[in-house]
Amino acid sequence: MLRMREIVVGLEWEGLYRELLGDGNQLLMEGAMDVCHRLSKTHRMFVITYGITHTQIKRLKQSGLYKFFEDIFDSQSIGYQKPKGEFFNYVISHISDGESSVGH
Template sequence: MTKQYDALFFDVDNTILDFTKTEQEALPLLFKQHGLPTDETAMTAYRTINQRLWSSFEKGEINRDTVVSSRFTEFFAIYNKQVDGADLDAAYRELLAQGRHMIAGAAEILEELSKNYPLYIVTNGVSETQFRRLKATGLLPYFQSIFVSEDTGFQKPMAGFFDYVFERVPGIEPERSLIIGDSLVADIQGGNMAGMDTCWFNPGRLPNHLPLQPDFEITTLDELQDILK
């Protein structure tokens, strides 16, 4: 028999909102404004820097402000340009906030699930940007509360993040909750440590090389219906 849940917790980027597409539009605009190349070599260089810094953030090695400013100072340094990382991040966030790309089926599944479950957002993103994107896509009303690392003082997968969340959702216990996300570390490891059931959203069918085992794995959001029957 399928386990019954009292609440569902969703990651945002590349789980319900298509961050990859939004980034693919925002970065070339930003780089072009500053006279930098916008070819795939430049994009790959930026993403390598960005992923390394966010990985350090998830491990608690650096804070969010360091991530969002250093990624631009490091990237622009490749082209011998000195920039104010915080200013560049603000410009980038403005471009990101205009993104309205959703993961296929997100609106439909959230509308359906919200009829039977309280839904919550748990994300390591930047608060203002995430709220604006969720509002622009029309997804915001489906969620009871939005928990963003910037506001909680902790980031997934840190225990402090999930402690913060469950202190603010009265009557909902971790063991009666399911977290859905695309990150094995932030979402699956974090959920496992918090005592939640976990669902790895893996549309690219990526191999799992980590010693982490999600309770469920899906490649489309529609598959949640089968899990929750």
């Protein structure tokens, strides 16, 4: 347990936080699975997130939603943060080209 005035290493705590975030039980809103299932039959679906690649993929897989998305675009792997134009230009160019790094 962390105590007041205890010295911590920020990067270590950040890593632990990300790990625990990905290990949590992924609860879905009622109807979310059905909506994704229906939409995936008629639409291309993507995830666009600030999140860390590994954590987001793990959370999507644990929730059962991973299979519905054609690709996952995150700031870590693209190298630009939202809302920078470069981030969205990258996403648009890859969606338009039909490229996919996740693939299903």
